[in-house]
Amino acid sequence: MALHLSESESRWLEPRLRFLKWIAVGVLVLLLGRFWYLQILHGGEWKAIAHHNQIRRIPLLAPRGKVFDRHGRVLLDNRESYNVTIIPADVDEKTLSILASCLKSTTKAIRDTMKRNQQWSPFVPVAIKEDISIEELSLIEERLRSLAGVDIEIKPQRNYPEGPVAAHVLGYLSEITAEELDDPEFSDYRMGDVIGRDALERLMEEHLRGQDGFKYKLVDARGREVQQFSDQEKLLSLKGKPPRAGNNLVLTLDLELQKEAEELFCDKAGAVVMMAVDTGEILAMASSPSYDPKVFIGRMYQEEWKRLESDPSHPLLNRAIQGQYPPGSVFKLVVAAAGLEHGIITPESKFKCRGKFKFGRKTFRCWRKWGHGKIALEQAIVQSCDVYFYNLGKELGINRIAETAHKFGLGLPTGVSLLSEKPGLIPTTFWKERTLKSTWIPGETIPCAIGQGYVLVTPIQAVLIPCIIANRGMLFRPQLVKRIEDIEGNVIQEFFPEEYANNVIPEDVSELLARAMTGVVNDKRGTAYWTARSGKLTIAGKTGTAQIARLEITEGKKEDEIPYELRDHAWFVAFAPAEEPEVAVALIVEHGGHGSRGAAPLAKSLLEKYAELRSQYARVMEYD
Numbered sequence: 001m002a003l004h005l006s007e008s009e010s011r012w013l014e015p016r017l018r019f020l021k022w023i024a025v026g027v028l029v030l031l032l033g034r035f036w037y038l039q040i041l042h043g044g045e046w047k048a049i050a051h052h053n054q055i056r057r058i059p060l061l062a063p064r065g066k067v068f069d070r071h072g073r074v075l076l077d078n079r080e081s082y083n084v085t086i087i088p089a090d091v092d093e094k095t096l097s098i099l100a101s102c103l104k105s106t107t108k109a110i111r112d113t114m115k116r117n118q119q120w121s122p123f124v125p126v127a128i129k130e131d132i133s134i135e136e137l138s139l140i141e142e143r144l145r146s147l148a149g150v151d152i153e154i155k156p157q158r159n160y161p162e163g164p165v166a167a168h169v170l171g172y173l174s175e176i177t178a179e180e181l182d183d184p185e186f187s188d189y190r191m192g193d194v195i196g197r198d199a200l201e202r203l204m205e206e207h208l209r210g211q212d213g214f215k216y217k218l219v220d221a222r223g224r225e226v227q228q229f230s231d232q233e234k235l236l237s238l239k240g241k242p243p244r245a246g247n248n249l250v251l252t253l254d255l256e257l258q259k260e261a262e263e264l265f266c267d268k269a270g271a272v273v274m275m276a277v278d279t280g281e282i283l284a285m286a287s288s289p290s291y292d293p294k295v296f297i298g299r300m301y302q303e304e305w306k307r308l309e310s311d312p313s314h315p316l317l318n319r320a321i322q323g324q325y326p327p328g329s330v331f332k333l334v335v336a337a338a339g340l341e342h343g344i345i346t347p348e349s350k351f352k353c354r355g356k357f358k359f360g361r362k363t364f365r366c367w368r369k370w371g372h373g374k375i376a377l378e379q380a381i382v383q384s385c386d387v388y389f390y391n392l393g394k395e396l397g398i399n400r401i402a403e404t405a406h407k408f409g410l411g412l413p414t415g416v417s418l419l420s421e422k423p424g425l426i427p428t429t430f431w432k433e434r435t436l437k438s439t440w441i442p443g444e445t446i447p448c449a450i451g452q453g454y455v456l457v458t459p460i461q462a463v464l465i466p467c468i469i470a471n472r473g474m475l476f477r478p479q480l481v482k483r484i485e486d487i488e489g490n491v492i493q494e495f496f497p498e499e500y501a502n503n504v505i506p507e508d509v510s511e512l513l514a515r516a517m518t519g520v521v522n523d524k525r526g527t528a529y530w531t532a533r534s535g536k537l538t539i540a541g542k543t544g545t546a547q548i549a550r551l552e553i554t555e556g557k558k559e560d561e562i563p564y565e566l567r568d569h570a571w572f573v574a575f576a577p578a579e580e581p582e583v584a585v586a587l588i589v590e591h592g593g594h595g596s597r598g599a600a601p602l603a604k605s606l607l608e609k610y611a612e613l614r615s616q617y618a619r620v621m622e623y624d
Helices: 007-041 043-054 093-102 107-117 134-146 199-203 231-235 255-264 302-309 328-341 377-382 386-396 398-407 429-435 442-448 464-470 507-522 600-620
Strands: 055-060 074-086 126-129 150-159 173-175 194-196 213-219 225-228 248-251 270-276 282-288 350-353 356-359 362-365 373-376 481-485 491-494 499-501 540-546 569-576 583-589
Touching: 074 093, 074 134, 093 107, 093 134, 107 126, 134 150, 194 199, 255 270, 255 282, 255 600, 270 600, 328 377, 328 386, 328 398, 328 464, 328 507, 328 540, 328 569, 350 386, 356 386, 356 442, 362 386, 362 442, 373 377, 377 386, 377 507, 386 398, 386 442, 398 442, 464 507, 464 540, 464 569, 464 583, 507 540, 507 569, 540 600, 569 600, 583 600
Parallel strands: none
Antiparallel strands: 055 213, 074 126, 074 150, 173 194, 213 225, 248 481, 270 282, 270 583, 350 373, 356 362, 481 491, 540 569, 569 583
């Protein structure tokens, strides 16, 4: 039935129909305009975006370089670990639920991890769980085709075949932080990358890191891999890039000596350094207590770091280069050299020891209460007579002692290739005026002359003393890295012995001190005769006992009656074989008591291990 409108109704309806017609035309024009904008004007750009949503670029992580000891034994290498990654743009609730079941987690936990680690693009893979178990890997692999946006990333993980051996030398890795990623220095790192944090891992980061690669894969609309991208890659002129492993380091350390050094300290606190006297190469360097670098792998959270940092035993402290201790009687070797160099004494000069020495109102005691009688320099070292060196220190004065100590490399960083080396302290009158804003008192020189007072050294500095004496006045810089090699074994950089001091002391002085050190261990009157003398090689050494509590607190008490933290530190420095020196060692046991009992036997064990290994190596190769 036809609809009839009145004239008034038509006049009312017609303008409204025209208005609707123009709206329809306008919408159509807008749609056509937008179509032209997207398909014609910017079609190439959107085609590229769609293409890249279909073809994903997947990073391939480079393994870090390996680290070997001087004989090619592996100290650090890599193993394959499997990480679960998600592309946020592709993941759905069903996928999260299945994934949570496989990983024994919750969808909320996975979402939180994804949010925390997501980068600038929702198409960049985000690690959800690292180093998954074989069981978890199997469960996910079975369902991978149905898990949108999920992939298994094979990631090289640092491997420690010898466990925590040489941890303080090698260092550790941890994940780079968001703050560091904002730093231009780390512009070529990405979230999830690991970086060297200490020791050689940090110092040699540039060489060890390697170069990541990438590959392409074809995915469907849900982000699931359809096939490997090969022929189409050539067609679209897209090429992947294989990862390149980092360079390898060959160190001066001997793994067997390093393990022996660490075993000696398994229940003690302290440090030991063994060095080749004619090259400066470090054969062993141990600090105890130590830590397991594996705990840093992956993400370390604040609570774990605080626990390690606040540990009262300070396992992260490399005592070999950062522990600063009074050297005790080991320092007498330096004071003796100063006395001879400045003509204050001759080898025949004698002082009378009655067990104590008065200076002003203060009385300084010798370790031997009844004294040593009238004694000359060589026997003063052999028997470690304190009174002899009180007299010598008074005549020398602190500045002349400091002058010779600096020649021995004390009070200055050695320049060994490790981070955060401490300088120790050799006081002078100027130092006290500048630092403590007071004048040096002559009586303060007396305890410094026997390695007490303000004097502080590190174990790596202490090993320079026997090195210089054994090497007849010549000093080489301590060296840890022999060479850097690429993955094919080609030498990129080689490090040679660096002589940085010659004629530290005259040859006749070094001969006298070497003879005295030999007597310390092999003369029946020597302080280490009963504890360091060896039937396997002739050891030349010097004991030291560094007092850390006032004498009135510990006097008259047996060692086990003194609280651990108030017991003296035990020192021993040595070189061997005494006839033709090859190696030197410095060893400190914190709160170990007398150097003769607390430190000398450990040094003897390490030197005997060296003699045993030298004999073994000689049968198959030159001890390089």
